[in-house]
Amino acid sequence: MPRFLHTADWQIGRAFTRFAPESAVLLAEARLAAVERLAALARDEQVDAVLVAGDVFDAQILSERTLRRLFLALQGFAGPWVLLPGNHDAALAQGVWQQAQQLGIVPAHVHLALRPEPIALPSAGLVVLPAPLTQRHTVHDLTAWFDHTPTPAGWVRVGLAHGCVSGFLPESIDAPNPIAADRAQRANLAYLALGDWHGCKCINERTWYSGTPEPDRFRANEAGWALRVDVSHHAPPEVHRLPVGQHRWWQHQVTLNVPSDLDAVLAWLHDRQADDVIDLRLNGRLDLQGRARLQTALGETQARVRHLESTLDGLSLAPTDDELSALHADGYVGELLAELRDAALTPPASPVPAQALALLTETLMRHHPSPSSSPVNTP
Structure with missing residues (x-):
């Protein structure tokens, strides 16, 4: 035969x-x-x-x-x-x-x-x-x-x-x-x-x-x-x-609504291997601590796998009230932060308030770092 x-x-x-x-x-x-x-x-x-x-x-x-x-x-x-x-x-x-x-x-x-x-x-x-x-x-x-x-x-x-x-x-x-x-x-x-x-x-x-x-x-x-x-x-x-194949190609799309959604994404990233090629697309919202955890995980994963591309355009920044307070943003700046947060989370979603909120919070965090904004180790 x-x-x-x-x-x-x-x-x-x-x-x-x-x-x-x-x-x-x-x-x-x-x-x-x-x-x-x-x-x-x-x-x-x-x-x-x-x-x-x-x-x-x-x-x-x-x-x-x-x-x-x-x-x-x-x-x-x-x-x-x-x-x-x-x-x-x-x-x-x-x-x-x-x-x-x-x-x-x-x-x-x-x-x-x-x-x-x-x-x-x-x-x-x-x-x-x-x-x-x-x-x-x-x-x-x-x-x-x-x-x-x-x-x-x-x-x-x-x-x-x-x-x-x-x-x-x-x-x-x-x-x-x-x-x-x-x-x-x-x-x-x-x-x-x-x-x-x-x-x-x-x-x-x-x-x-x-x-x-x-x-x-x-x-x-x-x-x-x-x-x-x-x-x-x-x-x-x-x-x-x-x-026969050596590389595994992953396309992973997730909407983050609650903290456990982010935990699942970080665990998934932690399990990727050296020959993996990844397209990660995230939507939803994150507080400041969650964003810090995500950025740390993305950096570590990118260094470990063959290729990682991440699309985060649909991810809104939603600082908690405690996180906003920890930024020591009083007066007009504090009011602006709250307005930007509300605008970023109010449908229809627009990238402009979210981008402005991210830039402003990053600037304030450099001047007033706090435990809540510090990166947290991934799984």
Whole structure:
């Protein structure tokens, strides 16, 4: 029974421009490291081939160094690799695939599926039917030719494509490069290996998205896996998810209304690990002591994890009466503090009173520090 590894959406060369340079470089490096882990996984799982369902590269113009590093990473598995162009690295007349070929860096055991024609893998007993993209978007189902293409008797037919199976992905997802949901059945495929959706997803027993092996976005869509697939002519394939990803991406949104809400956020931050990438969004209100605790926790977490971005625009400062008294703001300044606090907490919320309140309290706290405004250790 042939066995292969199904993976996709490596997007080597991705720049991660939304992050600070030190984080962006490490996240880009993690994608190459994931390929090295895939090669080791293919060797350890004793697969007959590795099928990559598109978007090997993130762009059509990459440095020679990046291309060479990618093909060097494939050396960890000596069996056949089949690399399919996707929408990010379509098989253009002049593009990243032609650059790799011109450099002469594509190893002999790596098959570039640049044309819609069968690729025979005798050592694996497989015939791969690829549907390479030759432009970023198409309105036609490029897998249609699978249905009428004969293959030698006794060989297992496997499809390889990159696109969108309509009706199975979230409605908000754009749907270029359509793929028929029943293509595996219509084309008599033992398995259809798909790429483009970055999460691991089963369409039907013979059709799967593997997802990207290294998570690269905050959407919780089951990224970070490769699929080990055992296929035969008649029985359904046996599909096993194997962990590959290094980083975990968290998007955490919380509204703070009571002190226990802040305690829960601080405990959550305390549990994050070095390889975590975090998008934290907070709304609600905090008193001065709570804000000091939060700022301390954010600083400590940012130093510990791979990346932390926090959005606090929806968080209003709501000093208690005792905290306002401790600022020793008498007369007009005291009245202004109270007015700003009330305005910041009165719907509809406006950022201006909240910002003014924060600036004024910070100035007063520098002149009149008090125990209530001192940072408190996080859990």
